[in-house]
Amino acid sequence: MDILKLAVLCAACLTPVALLRKKTPEQALLLTAAIVAVVLVQCLTVAAPLLEKLRALFSRAGVETAYAAVLLRILAAALVARFCADLCRDGGSQALAELRGRLAAYRSEKDRLLLQHGLSADDFKPSYTCPDCRDTGYAGGKRCHCFDQAAIDLVYTQSGLKEILKKENFDHFSFAYYSDSDVHPVTGLSSLAAAQNAVASCRLFIDTFALEFRNLYFYGDTGTGKTFLSNCVAKELMDLGYSVIYFTSFQLFDILSRGVFRRDRDAVDAHRNLFSCDLLIIDDLGTELTNTFTASQLFLCINERILRRKSTIISTNLGMDRLAELYSERVLSRISSSYTLLKLFGADIRILKRHRIQPE
Numbered sequence: 001m002d003i004l005k006l007a008v009l010c011a012a013c014l015t016p017v018a019l020l021r022k023k024t025p026e027q028a029l030l031l032t033a034a035i036v037a038v039v040l041v042q043c044l045t046v047a048a049p050l051l052e053k054l055r056a057l058f059s060r061a062g063v064e065t066a067y068a069a070v071l072l073r074i075l076a077a078a079l080v081a082r083f084c085a086d087l088c089r090d091g092g093s094q095a096l097a098e099l100r101g102r103l104a105a106y107r108s109e110k111d112r113l114l115l116q117h118g119l120s121a122d123d124f125k126p127s128y129t130c131p132d133c134r135d136t137g138y139a140g141g142k143r144c145h146c147f148d149q150a151a152i153d154l155v156y157t158q159s160g161l162k163e164i165l166k167k168e169n170f171d172h173f174s175f176a177y178y179s180d181s182d183v184h185p186v187t188g189l190s191s192l193a194a195a196q197n198a199v200a201s202c203r204l205f206i207d208t209f210a211l212e213f214r215n216l217y218f219y220g221d222t223g224t225g226k227t228f229l230s231n232c233v234a235k236e237l238m239d240l241g242y243s244v245i246y247f248t249s250f251q252l253f254d255i256l257s258r259g260v261f262r263r264d265r266d267a268v269d270a271h272r273n274l275f276s277c278d279l280l281i282i283d284d285l286g287t288e289l290t291n292t293f294t295a296s297q298l299f300l301c302i303n304e305r306i307l308r309r310k311s312t313i314i315s316t317n318l319g320m321d322r323l324a325e326l327y328s329e330r331v332l333s334r335i336s337s338s339y340t341l342l343k344l345f346g347a348d349i350r351i352l353k354r355h356r357i358q359p360e
């Protein structure tokens with residue numbers, strides 16, 4: 001209960017006190033005592049967190065904490081004692097008018113003191129991790145995006161991904177590992193040009209994420225930065241508040257099979273999030289044991305997400321021919337019609353990094 005509500009409560013209680021006083025002064029006194037008790041308890045509840053905040057602010061402003069605490073206690077005690085005494089004395093009508101005046105005076109005194117110590121009223125406002133829902137998890141009667149991401153984090157214990165994203169993001173991406181003399185015989189593009197093209201597509205994907213439905217398919221040799229680029233996109237979108245799920249293909253098919261064969265609550269939740277999250281990343285597609293089940297489930301997953309206009313990023317060693325062979329023609333058809341295909345090639349960056357080699 002804040003101070004304003006407390007003042008309203010007092011005002012509301014004063015009318016019955018005034019009425020009672022005329023007929024039965026003893027009962028009026030008892031009621032007044034009860035109001036005083038409630039006000040005192042509420043004052044203590046309101047004061048505790050404020051005092052904590054004030055103590056932090058005083059310490060930031062270089063004012064001795066013990067000295068500040070004593071001052072605050074005296075001020076609070078004086079205010080409450082005076083108000084209660086007045087309430088007892090005259091049943092409240094005069095006290096309330098005086099209290100209003102006194103509160104206004106204290107308010108302007110507080111502003112003056114804050115200004116004097118280089119602080120502002122904004123320093124008292126809580127800072128929210130998610131301003132959209134003020135950390136309540138709900139905004140406009142709906143579950144907030146931060147709630148969804150927290151639920152996803154909980155279900156998939158994505159802390160591992162968050163640690164990876166501290167290193168694998170655009171700040172740490174380097175074109176130095178791609179050569180402009182290594183030219184692909186079919187496309188005529190150098191390894192560097194292919195990487196530049198992929199990064200430009202990632203940027204476009206991020207910049208238009210809220211407006212346009214897109215999907216990315218990174219393919220090419222091992223160690224050419226496919227997973228790194230997927231992670232760069234994941235980091236940017238998570239920072240923008242979108243819900244992102246990252247799976248290796250092995251994990252993805254594990255979740256899909258649990259959803260089909262074990263209809264327990266975790267499996268159902270995981271299954272639902274798989275189709276509803278803003279971005280799904282499937283890493284290393286093709287490294288799982290492929291069979292007719294994985295083929296049908298992959299089609300179901302990417303098709304459902306396309307129908308829901310939810311974006312997906314796939315990284316894989318598989319070119320289009322192998323994709324059709326391992327999964328199906330319909331998977332190939334969906335991917336080639338709805339995904340931006342980005343081929344990366346060149347030297348294995350992991351080996352280059354290990355030997356600290358930069359391509360010429």
Ligand SMILES: [Zn+2]
Nearest residue numbers: 130133144146
């Ligand atoms: Zn939120």
